[in-house]
Amino acid sequence: MKSESLPSSALAARASVRALTASKIRELYNEGLGRKEVLAFWVGEPDQATPDFIRQAGIDSIEAGEVFYTHNLGIPELREALARYISQLHTGIGPDEVAITSAGVNALMIASQLLVDPGDRVVEVVPLWPNLQEIPKILGAQVETAALRFSPSGWTLDIEELLGKLTPNTKALYLNSPNNPTGWTVTAEQQRAILEHCRKHGIWIFADDAYERLYFEQGGVAPSFLDIAEEGDRVISANTFSKSWLMTGWRLGWLVVPRGLVADLGKLIEYNTSCAPVFVQRAGIVALKEGEPIIARSLSRYRKARNFLVAELRKLERVEVAVPEGTMYAFIRIKGVDDSLAFCKKLVRETGLGLAPGSAFGPEGEGFVRWCFAASEERLADGVGRLKKALTA
Helix, strand or coil: CCCCCCCHHHHCCCHHHHCCCCCHHHHHHHHCCCCCCCEECCCCCCCCCCCHHHHHHHHHHHHCCCCCCCCCCCCHHHHHHHHHHHHHHCCCCCHHHEEEECCHHHHHHHHHHHHCCCCCEEEEEECCCHHHHHHHHHCCCEEEEEECECCCCCCECCHHHHHHHCCCCEEEEEEECCCCCCCCCCCHHHHHHHHHHHHHHCCEEEEECCCCCCECCHHHCCCCHHHCCCCCCCEEEEEECCCCCCCHHHCCEEEECCHHHHHHHHHHHHHHCCCCCHHHHHHHHHHHHHCHHHHHHHHHHHHHHHHHHHHHHCCCCCEEECCCCECCEEEEEECCCCCHHHHHHHHHHHHCEECEEHHHHCHHHCCEEEEECCCCHHHHHHHHHHHHHHHHC
8 A cells, every 4th residue: 555655744853853953063173074283272161171180989889880770860879979069169069959951961951950930931142052042942932142242452341231131021031150162151240230120020041151160360260140149039049060070981970050950850861861870970970070170171271372372373364263261262354254164164074173153152252263172282383373374375
């Protein structure tokens, strides 16, 4: 019996999924796939492997047979270790406010699933990491933006413009600080103004704190809403082991949430990933206990790399760049570039230099490129030379 074909519309994904922006960084990556001569600065990860003592903790756990399911919210030892770690950096919290997730991006998705309904209005500070831009859209939310302003002296936020967009019908503010891609960091004074405004109007704050330990001022810890949040405030902090402990491939993150959300959060973790692997969590415990020297070395290394790269880029006529306050990225404006994806593809083809197109971070990033400077000075110098060649050709 011959079956009847379904119309093509019946075979399509949801409209909100079809409308998602495909990764322009991935598109660019495919341009250079298989080319060993490419100097790649487009991906946001350190150029060094996870330290041996962290890897060994995961190996020991596997060899001990810890390869089974565990509690949705994470093993108690890791939740307790994180509570101690966070309490040392910020205000005191308990393990019952912490949930373990399978990566920082998973933390942001699950937290969004917890609170965001289709049609809700959310506000994001941009330019912004593309994953965080698209998460609310997957859930059917309406996204509005408040744009950072660029000058070679630094990126700035118009706080009054942002507060004006945080209207009473806004469900949530998404704020990544230190910011990927710009390195801009919200000040403690701005945080207090934002929190007071959001309290008044019942707006949730989703703080993406992935780079809080890669901050080049004030002792290496960025201002946090956890420093000022009180019991009952609508504040959620998402974080990750990826950047600070050189653990990008481990896919381990966490959430700090009000206690009243934890039970429902556990349900969502169950229906998304069930739990993070135990052996990965064991590695996380060791990272927390013994990893402070790793963070200190990375911060010192990245600060030197940042200073070197910015100084070298400022020698190029068509380049404008602000000194990033945090992260591992410089967001660079190239005069005369109005299609950053095409420009970056040309860089890969003609000079073997891999940078991320600014348009990947929203329309506000067009005309810019992102450079991950978690690399040796020698590689950075080679990259600047290749960019100079491309700009003077």
